Amino acid sequence: xxxxTQSPRNKVAVTxxxxxxxxxxxxxxxxxxxYRQDTGHGLRLIHYSYGAGSTEKGDIPxxxxxxxxxxxNFSLILELATPSQTSVYFCxxxxxxxxxxxxxxxxxxxxxxx
Amino acid sequence: xxxxxxxxxxxxVREGDSAVITCTYTDPNSYYFFWYKQEPGASLxxxxxxxxSTEINEGQGFTVLLNKKDKRLSLNLTAAHPGDSAAxxxxxxxxxxxxxxxxxxxxxxxxA
Numbered sequence: 001x002x003x004x005t006q007s008p009r010n011k012v013a014v015t016x017x018x019x020x021x022x023x024x025x026x027x028x029x030x031x032x033x034x035y036r037q038d039t040g041h042g043l044r045l046i047h048y049s050y051g052a053g054s055t056e057k058g059d060i061p062x063x064x065x066x067x068x069x070x071x072x073n074f075s076l077i078l079e080l081a082t083p084s085q086t087s088v089y090f091c092x093x094x095x096x097x098x099x100x101x102x103x104x105x106x107x108x109x110x111x112x113x114x
Numbered sequence: 115x116x117x118x119x120x121x122x123x124x125x126x127v128r129e130g131d132s133a134v135i136t137c138t139y140t141d142p143n144s145y146y147f148f149w150y151k152q153e154p155g156a157s158l159x160x161x162x163x164x165x166x167s168t169e170i171n172e173g174q175g176f177t178v179l180l181n182k183k184d185k186r187l188s189l190n191l192t193a194a195h196p197g198d199s200a201a202x203x204x205x206x207x208x209x210x211x212x213x214x215x216x217x218x219x220x221x222x223x224x225x226a
């Protein structure tokens with residue numbers, strides 16, 4: 001099973017500030033994903049990546065950027081944080097086997113934007 | 115695009131009773147189905163992955179049924195116990211598409 005870690009685990013930011021959420025996985029998975037989780041919405045896909053150097057827009061990319069500098073690391077960047085981005089953010093890696101992905105999730109980052 | 119509706123949003127059952135959570139999806143090309151469990155304050159833990167070719171899948175204390183004709187996926191927890199209290203999410207993806215579409219989740223409470 002993939003080992004996915006996230007940092008920080010909790011973050012308080014001010015409106016207009018820059019926030020970077022980091023994700024690291026140690027199982028050499030090609031695919032990585034960033035989701036946010038809000039009550040009543042399940043998980044919604046923000047950005048994803050198929051490998052180092054690649055990033056793709058998910059279903060709700062506005063206000064977010066992503067960076068995949070290496071196989072292991074995938075960052076989510078909020079250039080100008082807003083209170084509406086207060087949420088719990090989950091990173092996942094996918095094993096890309098047999099034409100489908102089984103996604104393994106990190107512990108989550110709780111972000112509060114004041 | 116794919117839409118996944120999960121019901122019920124909240125479910126309370128007594129210990130020893132069964133609990134059924136259902137997801138309906140819209141894309142007939144959906145081929146891979148997943149159930150995740152999330153305990154309070156924790157991450158998502160994979161319960162089971164189901165392929166379109168298999169309609170009945172059994173795990174430890176639960177059964178997953180796939181009805182392709184009705185595009186419905188269900189998780190049936192048999193003899194629920196307090197440790198099953200958690201949020202459960204279904205996720206659906208199509209062949210060749212690694213992206214998941216998640217249901218909104220079901221918060222299950224098992225009363226001792």
